[in-house]
Amino acid sequence: MYIFSLPAGSPRHIRTAMAILVLTLAVAGCASVPPPNDSMNLAQNQLQMARDAGAADYAPVDLGFAQDKFQQAQAAMAERKYADAANLAEESRADAELAQAKARLGAARAQIQNKVQENTRLRQQGEQAAAAAQAPQPAPPSSAPPTEDMPAPSSSVLSAPPADGFQTVPDTVQQPAANLQGGQP
Numbered sequence: 345m346y347i348f349s350l351p352a353g354s355p356r357h358i359r360t361a362m363a364i365l366v367l368t369l370a371v372a373g374c375a376s377v378p379p380p381n382d383s384m385n386l387a388q389n390q391l392q393m394a395r396d397a398g399a400a401d402y403a404p405v406d407l408g409f410a411q412d413k414f415q416q417a418q419a420a421m422a423e424r425k426y427a428d429a430a431n432l433a434e435e436s437r438a439d440a441e442l443a444q445a446k447a448r449l450g451a452a453r454a455q456i457q458n459k460v461q462e463n464t465r466l467r468q469q470g471e472q473a474a475a476a477a478q479a480p481q482p483a484p485p486s487s488a489p490p491t492e493d494m495p496a497p498s499s500s501v502l503s504a505p506p507a508d509g510f511q512t513v514p515d516t517v518q519q520p521a522a523n524l525q526g527g528q529p
Contacts (some may be wrong), residue, residue, distance in 0.1 A: 379421060380430035387414050387433040389442035399443035402450025410439035 391410055399407040417432035 364456060377426040379426050380417075380433055383430050383433035383437070384417060384421065387417065387437040387440065390437045390444070393459070394440040394447060397444045397447040398451055399440075399447040401447070403408040403443040403446035406439055406443035410436045412445055413439060 393415060394407055394410065413432050413436035417429045420426070420429035421431055441526055
């Protein structure tokens with residue numbers, strides 16, 4: 345170990361300044377940045393929320409950036425480079441937050457697209473139903489008696505009316521037999 349000492353003939357204020365400098369460097373060298381556990385936890389939570397929001401489908405590039413930076417932050421933690429780890433964890437959190445926002449936007453757009461398609465389908469069905477209602481429909485066959493007047497028979501079936509206005513009935517109709525007990529028919 346080497347101990348630094350000023351030459352004996354140096355002025356006192358230079359020795360004092362040098363002592364303060366050495367003391368400052370010693371304190372700064374001993375002081376270390378604490379591990380950024382909170383930053384790492386926040387970044388990890390934000391990554392999970394981005395995955396849950398569907399970032400793998402809607403924002404895979406941003407989610408990949410966030411995961412890469414989180415892995416780099418973990419490597420920096422393992423090397424005890426806590427300042428670098430804190431910075432990388434913060435960048436990972438920000439990228440994951442962006443991926444989550446893009447995923448929500450993508451999901452909302454997909455829902456809107458589905459609703460537009462459903463509305464278009466329903467509109468087409470309504471237009472088809474309206475067109476079908478306006479077109480004349482043939483009457484369905486039914487067993488109920490017709491409510492319309494029956495058509496008249498053709499003229500070939502009917503004979504011309506007699507000149508005196510009466511029509512005679514042919515004699516082919518048989519009279520009922522007389523009652524043998526003297527009753528009227």
